[in-house]
Structure formats: structure tokens, C-alpha cells
Amino acid sequence: MGEKTYERERDADKALSLIEAKLTTGDWTDPQRAKVKLGDYADNWISERTNLRPRTVEIYKGLLKRYIRPHLGGMPIGKLDTAAVREWRALLLGNGIGESEVAKAYRFLRAVLMTAADDQIIPRNPCRIRGAGEEKPEERPALTVAKVFELADLMPVRLRALVLLATFASLRWGEVAALRRMDLDLAAQTVSVRQQHVELDTGELLVGPPKSRAGVRTVAIPEAIIPALRDHLDQFTAPEADALIFTGSRGGILRRSNFRRAAKWDENTRKIGFPGLHFHDLRHTGNTIAASSGASLKDLMQRMGHDSVRAALIYQHSTAEADRRIADAMNVKIANNPNGSSSGLSRSS
Structure with a gap:
């Protein structure tokens, strides 16, 4: 506790009593x-x-x-x-x-x-600024289905299926880059996420489990992109079960920087009218489409690979707002219809 000398025994006893009181209440610090x-x-x-x-x-x-x-x-x-x-x-x-x-x-x-x-080093945490730890990220764009295919068609042939799968299976970059032939079941129309690639700032690439336990998942794939995936496997993926599905031009691990270069990402995203589009926005697009289907919160969490309901709730909230806008637009049309008054509706019901 540290030593301190007191001139009078009474002062020492008082100090000791204060320390004992703090120990009792849990307020003592070292x-x-x-x-x-x-x-x-x-x-x-x-x-x-x-x-x-x-x-x-x-x-x-x-x-x-x-x-x-x-x-x-x-x-x-x-x-x-x-x-x-x-x-x-x-x-x-x-x-x-x-x-x-x-x-x-x-x-x-x-x-x-x-x-x-x-650890009782300080009496309480001084980080007590309301809202200081909350992020308010900018709203990211979600592409239409037509724009996703427009972007995919601008890709080199070996990367077209990657864009489609990342979007419509809501995959992160590290997840889609780590997929192996055995993870894709075209007959069942599913893709299984078992691991991910993590690129450190040093350039080191690590292979490990997804971000969370919920990240290990099997996701249903739309039937419409199965032909593109089948063609890709036939042309660009080695026959071994553990062969990487998406690789670099020489068959090695596909890194994010190499992908951006090969895909002419900045140039092609400008061509479709979305300059500054992030690869992660493809996942955001897939999540938005999934939420608009009326999927439950639990189903959205499963598809997205999230332990927390927070992200899934954001998409559900967005869908609810869109649904309210549809209802409001309907209301305007009804109100502008001479026969659309509430009394008129009542008479015809």
C-alpha cells in the first residue's frame, strides 16, 4: 500500500481507518x-x-x-x-x-x-463522455439487382462470379476469398462459410475462423447465379476439393489489392454510376435485398453471420421505413382520387 510516517498515532489510526473503510466498500486503489x-x-x-x-x-x-x-x-x-x-x-x-x-x-x-x-488501480473509469464511443458511419449505397449484374459484367471473366456470389450470399471479402471447392454445393444451391482470410497491414495473410461463432454458416444461393458459378468452377478452379474457388491470375491466393487492380474497381464502379463504392457495399446490398424479402430477425442474423441483433435490426428498420413510404405513397394516390375518400371506401365495403 506504500509507506507514510505520521507524527501522531492518532493521525496514523485515522489514516488506517480510512483505508480499511475503502477496502470494505471496494473503493480502495493501489x-x-x-x-x-x-x-x-x-x-x-x-x-x-x-x-x-x-x-x-x-x-x-x-x-x-x-x-x-x-x-x-x-x-x-x-x-x-x-x-x-x-x-x-x-x-x-x-x-x-x-x-x-x-x-x-x-x-x-x-x-x-x-x-x-x-484492478483497483483507479477508483472509477474516467471515460464517462456520453456518446463519445458511438460511431455514426455514413450511409452506404445499396445497388439494384440490375446494377450488380452490370458491375459483374464489367469484370474480367474470372472475377464475375465472385461479385455475384459476394453480393447475393452477403459475404465479406475475407470469406469469399477463402472459399474452397468443397464449400460450394451447386446441387443444394448453398455456400458454406468455414474460414476467412485476414490481411494485416504488414502484408501478412492469415487463415482463420470467421469473425464470430455465428460467422460459420451455410447460406442459400439464388438459382439465377448457379450457371455463372458452375462455369467459373469449370474454367478457373482446380479439381481438388480443397482448391480455392477464386484465385489470382497465376492460381495463387487472391488478395484484395490484386483484386482491385484486376477488376479495375475504381474505373468500373464509376461506369455504373457508383464512384467510391466499397467491396463491402456488395454485402450491404445483399443484406438489404434479404431484409426486403420479409425475412425474420433470426433468419437475417443467420444469413449475415452475426451474433448480435444490432446489424440485422438496422436492415429490418430500413425495410420498415421503405414499407411505410410505399403506404404513404398509396395514401396520396387514394386521397387524390375523387372516389377515394374514407366515406366512399366505407360505402363500397
Whole structure:
């Protein structure tokens, strides 16, 4: 607990009583451990979480290096308070860091300091700024079915089926790139997601399980794209069961950067009228189409590969809003119809 000398026994007893009271209520903190620098504590926090995925570790280390260590890294963890956190967040935003990035950095800092509070290094977590960890991502576009096929038809032949499958099976890039022949069952019209490719910023490529337990799933494929998939398997996929379905031009692992180059992604997305389209927007498109079919929340979660209902609810909410717009448009037409008054409808019913 650290040593301190008191001139009078009465003062020592009083101090001891205060410490005992804090121990009883759980409010005691270790003054020695509170001297550790935030940057060092955060480093240890990351290394101690051995269950983190490599990509997650890379993201956390990047947030620490870019946003936390330069401003708060040298501060003793016990000196951090909500005012310091608020000032740090305002500084990042003032320096032009995007709100989404700042929210990620804030959530990471909050998680680190939550552990410090649990370990009784600090009395409570100073990350108490309402809404600071919430991201408000820009609305991403969803293509029409016609635009998906228009984009697919602009692709080199070996990449056409990839665009169709990623869209209509709602697959992430890492999932579609890791698919093997045995994952595709054309007779049953399904694709099974068993693993994913993860590309680190260092260029290292890892093969591992999907993002969550729910990510391991089997997804039904529309019959309309089966011919394209069959042609692709015949022309571009090796016959072995574990052969990668989609590969680079020389048969190697297809990386995202190589795909973008070969697909002339920026050029072709401009051609269809969607400049700035992300590959992930294909998954967003598939999810939107799935939600518009009237699928249940549980079915949407299964198809999307999500443990949480949050993302599925977003798509259901979007579909509900679209349905309300349809009803409102109908209402306008009814109201503008001389025979469409409520009294007229009542007489004819």
C-alpha cells in the first residue's frame, strides 16, 4: 500500500481507518500501481489478452500508437480524469481526425481503463463522455439487382462470379476469398462459410475462423447465379476439393489489392454510376435485398453471420421505413382520387 510516517498515532489510526473503510466498500486503489504510465499499461493490456485475433491486436496497437500514446501515453494512470479525457478527444477532433476513428480510440481507451478500475488501480473509469464511443458511419449505397449484374459484367471473366456470389450470399471479402471447392454445393444451391482470410497491414495473410461463432454458416444461393458459378468452377478452379474457388491470375491466393487492380474497381464502379463504392457495399446490398424479402430477425442474423441483433435490426428498420413510404405513397394516390375518400371506401365495403 506504500509507506507514510505520521507524527501522531492518532493521525496514523485515522489514516488506517480510512483505508480499511475503502477496502470494505471496494473503493480502495493501489497508489503505487496508479503511478504506471498509461501507454505502458495499455501495451500490457493488449499483450495479456491472448484470445484477441491478430487483426484486432493490430488495430488496438495502431490506435494506441496514433492517438493515445502521443497525448496521454506519458501520464500516470492515476492522474487521468474525465476532464483530461474530454480534452484529449476534443484535441483529436480539432486536428481533423474523423469521428469514426476518434470513437474507436475512445472505446479502446475506455476498455483499458475499465480494467484498471476493476484492478483497483483507479477508483472509477474516467471515460464517462456520453456518446463519445458511438460511431455514426455514413450511409452506404445499396445497388439494384440490375446494377450488380452490370458491375459483374464489367469484370474480367474470372472475377464475375465472385461479385455475384459476394453480393447475393452477403459475404465479406475475407470469406469469399477463402472459399474452397468443397464449400460450394451447386446441387443444394448453398455456400458454406468455414474460414476467412485476414490481411494485416504488414502484408501478412492469415487463415482463420470467421469473425464470430455465428460467422460459420451455410447460406442459400439464388438459382439465377448457379450457371455463372458452375462455369467459373469449370474454367478457373482446380479439381481438388480443397482448391480455392477464386484465385489470382497465376492460381495463387487472391488478395484484395490484386483484386482491385484486376477488376479495375475504381474505373468500373464509376461506369455504373457508383464512384467510391466499397467491396463491402456488395454485402450491404445483399443484406438489404434479404431484409426486403420479409425475412425474420433470426433468419437475417443467420444469413449475415452475426451474433448480435444490432446489424440485422438496422436492415429490418430500413425495410420498415421503405414499407411505410410505399403506404404513404398509396395514401396520396387514394386521397387524390375523387372516389377515394374514407366515406366512399366505407360505402363500397
